[in-house]
Amino acid sequence: MTLLESVVDGVTDIRAHKGRTALQAVGVILGVASVVTVLALVDAGRRKSLEFMDTIGGLRKVLVVNEPARETTRTARQLANVGLTFDDAAALRGLPMVTQVDPIANERLLVRRGDYQKEMHIDGVTPDYQAIYRFYPGRGRFVSSDDLLHATRVVVLGDTAAREIFGSEEPLGRTLFIGDVGMTVVGVMQRKEYLFNNGTFNALEWMNRKVIVPLTTVHKRFTGDPERRVAFINAMIDKAENIPKAKAEIEALVRRRHYGEKDFAVWDRASRLEQQQQQSQQLHIVFLAAGAVSLLVGGIVIMNILLASFQERVREVGVRKALGANGLHITAQFLVESVLVTLLGGAAGLALGTGFARAVSGMLDQPAVITPSMALIGFITSVSVGIFFGLYPAVKAARLSPVQALRCE
């Protein structure tokens, strides 16, 4: 007797008992649906955050930030250090795995233009800023290396900042004052957008509010800082797999430059993303546990119904044995039935889960996609449930003595 024939027999049985089959399948449907929903949402969420990370520079970015010693009484060496500087950034450029370096100084200064007057964050940057943030001028130009060399009095505005300061006027070529320094607007950046909440919230609006000047201009004209201190340094690493190694090299280099003091920290996006995902995983585990419980209950229901329908089939088992069926034939017959029921349930659960995931993913602005591997997981789970919970009734049937089975009315 081939497997195909067992399947044909099983299908006949299932079709003869539609109600019983539906009851058996419910648990599996809910279980698989919930597992598939979670998988699809986790996947959608992961793609969403990757996409977001990508629009602001990707995962290959490493951030070096100031982290001064916390001790109240500092050593002379700690006091001697001034934190991260333009020269630290220049040194990082020499590392082979580092492709771009952008030190950034941050000052809060008064911006004036005609009647307009507001205290704003001014970013002192270098040309690498564009590549690191994937942020480019829409009109005019960006800060050039020439600007950096001569600490020129030029400013590049984010789209929102330009509108706010100049209204409908064309800002290119116009002058505004930062502190007391007159600056010429040479560029307006492209708009950055990453919409959440059905388009009502732009997660990147802060970039559109940027007021960008050459880093050297900050040091020379605004703060007059001879140490050329910076708030943080962005470094782009050539390959994602090099990040841990590059981090170690960056740390060693900066530490050496800071006389062995670790008054800074090196962060990378990939590990932060991972942390974030670990947090949301707790939520997923709750859903997955619910799915597992449904599958368990579904399995027990299947087993119970198989056992309940057992009595009416004992005689059939006896007849089959009288005709020459061995234990394996009988086991296969029962197992095929429970596996078919769970497969049916698995398929329905997959469909239901897809529906759930679609409905819920509206909140994420990210279509939830059921990938083949998720479908596979759903099917493997349901077949396992079928085999696991079908095995006991199947073996029990196979062990029936033919005489007793035939006597059963």
Place this chain on the structure above:
Amino acid sequence: MAGAGLPGQGAEPVIRLREIHKQYDAGESEVHALRGVSLSIAQGEYAAIMGPSGSGKSTLMHIVGLLDVPTSGDYFLAGEEVSDMTGWSLARVRNKRIGFIFQAYNLLPRASILRNVELPMMYAGVSRAQRRERASALLARLGLGDRLKHVPSQLSGGQRQRVAIARALANNPAIVLADEPTGNLDSRTGEEILEIFDDLNRQGHTIILVTHDHAVASRAHRTITLVDGQVVKAQAA
């Protein structure tokens, strides 16, 4: 063991039982259903096993049909020692050597009669095409050639029993074992079924029929009567 059979039979019998005992645990007491049954049935014989209820005739039939194993004694079926076989070997021998016909037909209710007849061949591993051909031929021979796709509930009792006979013959067994085959049928239909048995016997099939009905038993060439688990009469009719 030569010569252990009945007188007048030279060849090795199809069935040879020697000192078969069967005891059951029935709660506290022990039931001794068979107490030393010895008998032989030759190839091509038509034998009836008779006896009142509780005489052990069902137990004997179960043991002959390999549905049950004796507590002690030897059983040779077509020359093969089967009394100490278990599980899988029993299933194989049952499948190839024995054709069962039951009082209640015991057809699979949801399967077509063609599929019912194919079932023993399926367990024997016969190819699909061969199975189909042989099952159709058997059913045609029994006058059911135009109903192959019917399910048992669409047939009369006599027709169902004919399907069961076709199924019993599927693997061309050494013996056909019928347990009260006419018990559920009216006398005219029962007569038709018995005529089929006569026919099969003429064609060379060995038939063992279990019954309590003398009229039915009289069709056989030989009657074996059991009382209290022992053979009291083994005579040619």
